[in-house]
Amino acid sequence: MKIVIRLFLLVAVVALGWWLWTVCFPSPEKAVLKRMQSLAELLTFKSDITPIGRASRASDFISYFSVDTEIVVNVPELGAHTFSGRDEVREAGNGGFATVPSLAVSFLDATAKIGPDKQTADVSCTLKATVGNDKDFGVQELRFKLKKIEGTWQITRAETVKTLK
Amino acid sequence: MSVSNDMEQPSKPHWFRVVLIGRRPEFTALRIVVLVVVCVVLREYVLLPIRVQGISMLPTYHTGQINCVNRLAYLRHEPQRGDVVSVRLAGDSIMLMKRIIGLPGESVAFHKGKTYINGELLDEPYLKNSCDWEAGPFECATNEYYVVGDNRSMPFVLHTKGRAERERIVGKVLL
Numbered sequence: 540m541k542i543v544i545r546l547f548l549l550v551a552v553v554a555l556g557w558w559l560w561t562v563c564f565p566s567p568e569k570a571v572l573k574r575m576q577s578l579a580e581l582l583t584f585k586s587d588i589t590p591i592g593r594a595s596r597a598s599d600f601i602s603y604f605s606v607d608t609e610i611v612v613n614v615p616e617l618g619a620h621t622f623s624g625r626d627e628v629r630e631a632g633n634g635g636f637a638t639v640p641s642l643a644v645s646f647l648d649a650t651a652k653i654g655p656d657k658q659t660a661d662v663s664c665t666l667k668a669t670v671g672n673d674k675d676f677g678v679q680e681l682r683f684k685l686k687k688i689e690g691t692w693q694i695t696r697a698e699t700v701k702t703l704k
Numbered sequence: 705m706s707v708s709n710d711m712e713q714p715s716k717p718h719w720f721r722v723v724l725i726g727r728r729p730e731f732t733a734l735r736i737v738v739l740v741v742v743c744v745v746l747r748e749y750v751l752l753p754i755r756v757q758g759i760s761m762l763p764t765y766h767t768g769q770i771n772c773v774n775r776l777a778y779l780r781h782e783p784q785r786g787d788v789v790s791v792r793l794a795g796d797s798i799m800l801m802k803r804i805i806g807l808p809g810e811s812v813a814f815h816k817g818k819t820y821i822n823g824e825l826l827d828e829p830y831l832k833n834s835c836d837w838e839a840g841p842f843e844c845a846t847n848e849y850y851v852v853g854d855n856r857s858m859p860f861v862l863h864t865k866g867r868a869e870r871e872r873i874v875g876k877v878l879l
Contacts, residue, residue, distance in 0.1 A: 615862065702800065
C-alpha cells in the first residue's frame, strides 16, 4: 500500500512540475495563442467605456501589428479593402473604437503553426463579433501571420478567408 | 433445542442516500463514469449538438432550433444532393448549415430563381419562397460541393453560398 501511495505522490509531483514548467516556459504555440486571446480581450469593450479608455485601447491595438503590417479584408458586406502599414491600421482602429458603441470579440478554434525558424507563426481562427446590443453575431474565418519582433509576437498580415468559394 | 437468530441485520440505508447514490455506491460510480465516457465519445466523434442561428435555411430550420450533426454520416458514402450538412469554418465551434445542390465536377447555375445542374433544371421541393436569382454557372472541382441555404428570397449577394471543399463538411444534419 505504501508503494502505491508513494507512486501516486510521485506521479502527482511530476504532473505538478510539468504544469509549472508549461506555465513558466510556455511553448511558442501557447504564447502566440495567448497573444491572440489578449487581442480579443482588447477589442472587447462595453458601451460605458470612457473616451480615454477608447483612445487607450486604440493605442494598445496598434502595438499588436508590425510596422509593415497588411490587413486584407474581402467580405461581401464590406467589399475588398487592404490596409497597408501601421498608419492605415491606426486610422482604421481609431475610427472603429470611436464609433462602435460596444463590441464583444472572440477568436474561436484558434490554431497556431510555428515556422521552422521559431520566429514566425500562422494562426487560423473564426472571429465571432457582436456589435452593440445586437442579438445576432457576425462570424468570419481569419488567417494571421505573426513574427517575433524584439521578443513580441506581432501581426505582419491578417486576411479574411472565404469559407465558401 | 432452541435456535435464536440474534445476528445483527444490516441496517437499511436511508431513503435519501438511496436516491442520491443508490443502494450500491460503487456501481453508481461506475455507471456515472461509463455515462460520462459515452457522452464525451458521442459528442466528439458521433453526434455534435448544434443550435440554429440565422435565416438562411428558412423555412426548413428556424433560429433557436436545437439539432445534431451526424459526423459518421459520410463514412460509407459521400455526401448526396439534397443533404443538409454543416460546413466548418476554422473549427466546429461555429459552422454553416447549408443544403448540397451541386456535386463534384458539376456546374451550378441560377436562372430566374431556378437551379440548373449541368444545364438541367433541379427539382427542389424544399423551397417555399419565391426567388429571382440570376447567377453562374459555377464549376465545382473534384473535391467541392455547391452548398446553399433554403431561403432564396434573400438577395443573392447577401446569401452565404458557394463551393465547399469536402474536408470542410463535418457531417449531415440529423433531423
